[in-house]
Amino acid sequence: MATTRILEWLGRLYIWLLLAFLYLPIIIMALMSFNVSPFYQLPFEWTTEWYASLWQNDQLISATWNSLEIAIITTIICVVLGAAASLALFRYEFRGKKFLQALLFPPIAIPWLITGTAMLIFFFGVGIGRGLFAILLGHVALALPYVIVVVSARLQTFVPELEEAARSLGANQWQVTSRVTLPWIMPGVIAGGLFAFAVSFDQFVVSYFLSTPGQTTLPVEIYAAIRKGFTPEINAVSTIIIVVSMALMLLTARFFKFGGEK
Amino acid sequence: MAGQVATGSRSGLRSALPLLLPAYLWLTVAIFLPLSAMVFFSFMTELPLAGKAWAFTLANYTTFFSQGLYWTLLLASLRLGLEVTLWCVVIGYPAAYVLAKVLKGRSREAIFLLVILPFWSNGLVRIFSWAMVLREGGILDTALNAVLPFKINIDLMYSYPAVIIGLVHSYVPYMVLTCYLTLQAIDDSLIEAGRSLGASRLQMLRRVIIPLSMPGLVAGAALIFVPVVGSFMEPRILGGRTGTFYGTVIEDQFVAVFNWPLGAALSFILLAVVLVILALASPVLKRAA
Numbered sequence: 001m002a003t004t005r006i007l008e009w010l011g012r013l014y015i016w017l018l019l020a021f022l023y024l025p026i027i028i029m030a031l032m033s034f035n036v037s038p039f040y041q042l043p044f045e046w047t048t049e050w051y052a053s054l055w056q057n058d059q060l061i062s063a064t065w066n067s068l069e070i071a072i073i074t075t076i077i078c079v080v081l082g083a084a085a086s087l088a089l090f091r092y093e094f095r096g097k098k099f100l101q102a103l104l105f106p107p108i109a110i111p112w113l114i115t116g117t118a119m120l121i122f123f124f125g126v127g128i129g130r131g132l133f134a135i136l137l138g139h140v141a142l143a144l145p146y147v148i149v150v151v152s153a154r155l156q157t158f159v160p161e162l163e164e165a166a167r168s169l170g171a172n173q174w175q176v177t178s179r180v181t182l183p184w185i186m187p188g189v190i191a192g193g194l195f196a197f198a199v200s201f202d203q204f205v206v207s208y209f210l211s212t213p214g215q216t217t218l219p220v221e222i223y224a225a226i227r228k229g230f231t232p233e234i235n236a237v238s239t240i241i242i243v244v245s246m247a248l249m250l251l252t253a254r255f256f257k258f259g260g261e262k
Numbered sequence: 263m264a265g266q267v268a269t270g271s272r273s274g275l276r277s278a279l280p281l282l283l284p285a286y287l288w289l290t291v292a293i294f295l296p297l298s299a300m301v302f303f304s305f306m307t308e309l310p311l312a313g314k315a316w317a318f319t320l321a322n323y324t325t326f327f328s329q330g331l332y333w334t335l336l337l338a339s340l341r342l343g344l345e346v347t348l349w350c351v352v353i354g355y356p357a358a359y360v361l362a363k364v365l366k367g368r369s370r371e372a373i374f375l376l377v378i379l380p381f382w383s384n385g386l387v388r389i390f391s392w393a394m395v396l397r398e399g400g401i402l403d404t405a406l407n408a409v410l411p412f413k414i415n416i417d418l419m420y421s422y423p424a425v426i427i428g429l430v431h432s433y434v435p436y437m438v439l440t441c442y443l444t445l446q447a448i449d450d451s452l453i454e455a456g457r458s459l460g461a462s463r464l465q466m467l468r469r470v471i472i473p474l475s476m477p478g479l480v481a482g483a484a485l486i487f488v489p490v491v492g493s494f495m496e497p498r499i500l501g502g503r504t505g506t507f508y509g510t511v512i513e514d515q516f517v518a519v520f521n522w523p524l525g526a527a528l529s530f531i532l533l534a535v536v537l538v539i540l541a542l543a544s545p546v547l548k549r550a551a
Contacts, residue, residue: 011360015373018357018438022380022431028401029391081285088281094274100286107293109540111492113509114300114529115293117516121303121526122296141292144285202384204495209516219386226390226499235394238387249382253375 026242033235050236060237063221066132070217071200074139078196081140082147083189087181089148090155104145112205115142120209131215138206143199147192154188194252202245297533304526322527332511332528336535339508343491346429347483353430354437354482359471361438362445363453374442381435389496392428393419396500420502428500429490437482444478445471477547484543488536508532 036045054060089101107115116138123134158181166176182189204219211220218241225234303309304323308316326332361374380388395401397419407413418424448471456466472479494513497505512532515525 008364011356011364015357015360015365018353018434019373019376021353022377022435025391025395025431026380026383026388028394029387032394077288081288084281085285088278092274092278094278096275100282103286103289103294106297107289109488110297110533110536111489111509113492113494113512114533114536115296117512117525117529118296118300119292120516121309121522122299125299125303125309137288137292141289144289148285198382202382202386204384204386208495219384222390223386223495223499226393234390238384238390241387242383245383246379249379250375252382 029235030239030242033232033239035232038232050232053233054236057233060218060221060233063216063218064237066216067201067218070132070136070139071197073136074143074200075193075197077140078143078147079189079193082144082192082196083151083182083185085144086148086151086155086185087177089152090158091160104148107142107145112142112203116206116209119206123210130210130212134210135207135215135217138210139200139203142203142206143196146195146199150192150195151185151188154185154191158184191252194248198245198248198252201248202241300526301530303523304530306523309522322524323531325524326527326531332508335506335508335511336531339491339493340535342425342429342493342497342507343487345426346433346490347487349426349430350434350437350482350486351479354434355441355475355479358438358441358445358478361442362448363450377438378435381439385432386495386499388432389428389499392424392431392500396424396427419500420504422501422504424500425497425505428496429493432496433486433490436485437479440482440485441475441478444475448474477549480543480546484540484547488539491535492532 031044033050034046034048036047036049089097119134119138120130123129123137128134128137162180162184163176166180171179202219203217204223207217208220208223211217218237222234222238225231305318305320306316307319307321308314357377361370361377365373397403397417403415403417418427452470453466456470461469492509494507494509497507497510498513499505501507508528509532512525512528515521515528
């Protein structure tokens with residue numbers, strides 16, 4: 001049994017090494033965003049200069065607002081359309097249902113490079129063109145399948161008899177949905193909404209092909225800055241993004257678990 | 263009346279349609295029509311914009327098949343996908359095993375969350391963060407030179423290994439996640455039974471654990487291989503001049519060269535490759551489900 005204990009110990013060590021690999025570059029980037037030298041020279045000297053200069057960078061600020069706006073609108077649209085579609089897929093039996101469910105996977109499985117370039121061609125061809133509206137169209141389409149999958153998973157735990165019970169007590173279809181079904185799927189809807197926000201806020205590839213110089217999102221702006229050369233301001237804004245999106249994921253995980261237990 | 267509503271709600275596309283239509287209409291406009299348009303445009307000489315003359319042609323595809331460059335790049339991207347996937351298996355599978363079979367309770371939950379957490383943060387930013395570690399005079403260089411008695415120069419930035427490291431870092435959580443889910447489903451008593459029947463650890467791994475977790479491995483591999491073959495941002499940032507792959511050439515057609523029909527053809531060829539791969543993986547996945 002001694003070998004078992006040694007192997008278990010090695011296993012734990014291995015996990016910590018993996019975590020180091022996953023987090024080291026992120027931690028270093030965060031540290032460097034507080035370092036005086038713009039070329040990441042050591043020794044380390046503390047400064048918040050780069051964060052301060054972020055506020056002067058109008059391009060980054062306007063791109064950030066665009067990103068937030070698009071992510072929030074995407075979340076709202078995805079939650080409404082996604083919850084409606086999930087309910088329909090759960091409640092009703094009809095021919096072609098399997099096909100409709102299968103259609104949710106291409107947007108998830110096809111590389112964003114292909115979807116993004118296809119959107120660019122099509123939106124250009126039909127006159128929508130590029131810009132924030134095109135980006136919004138694309139983001140909703142990318143995030144919607146995730147929301148439907150997450151809400152549907154929550155619906156799997158729903159007992160249809162609850163709806164029938166409410167009906168036999170005299171509730172109409174709208175009351176049944178708003179008072180019984182919606183409260184039940186709420187954790188799924190919130191988790192799905194957070195997913196949608198994350199998919200949109202972190203989305204780079206599709207936004208990249210659909211943006212124009214004036215109408216762009218934060219990741220596209222960051223990519224442009226990286227390709228021009230490293231700037232410490234990008235470290236600062238990247239650190240903020242990482243912290244925000246990780247916090248968002250922790251929130252999502254909370255709601256997911258909440259969904260799993262009850 | 264109540265019974266009528268109940269049976270009515272159990273049947274029919276007619277009640278489902280108003281709820282389904284908005285979502286699927288959106289997907290059609292923003293995903294399915296664009297993909298069809300891309301196929302259409304890939305057979306054109308010019309984009310039919312601003313009254314430009316265009317005609318149907320196979321030239322975009324013959325360009326791909328006749329010019330060795332595109333073939334070579336597609337092969338390079340497939341190789342990149344294969345290497346990254348293999349590294350993710352090598353690094354991710356043992357981690358998934360430890361998570362599923364060694365760690366218990368709260369520490370398992372916490373570490374599992376820690377492993378998949380970076381995955382949901384911005385991929386572009388995480389790739390960028392490696393630049394600070396890998397460049398000459400960067401952290402890796404400084405740290406190694408502080409420890410080692412002799413002077414070495416580590417400048418992995420703008421190289422093939424840098425691209426591999428960045429991509430593995432991006433995608434290894436997928437492998438841990440999918441393998442963990444299948445490994446966790448293996449009954450512990452099955453492993454105990456095998457062991458008590460005299461199977462060695464290695465035999466258990468080869469004959470029982472790996473076969474049973476195969477769906478997770480295949481799912482993880484497909485989820486990693488497909489986006490890596492289509493990657494362009496990662497090779498651009500970490501690979502520099504050595505980072506020319508199939509994905510970056512497609513990017514060029516759309517943002518630099520403006521040969522959209524060729525770009526569409528190249529994208530469609532990539533889509534075909536991706537679909538073949540997903541089709542090959544699906545029997546294993548179906549067996550699991």
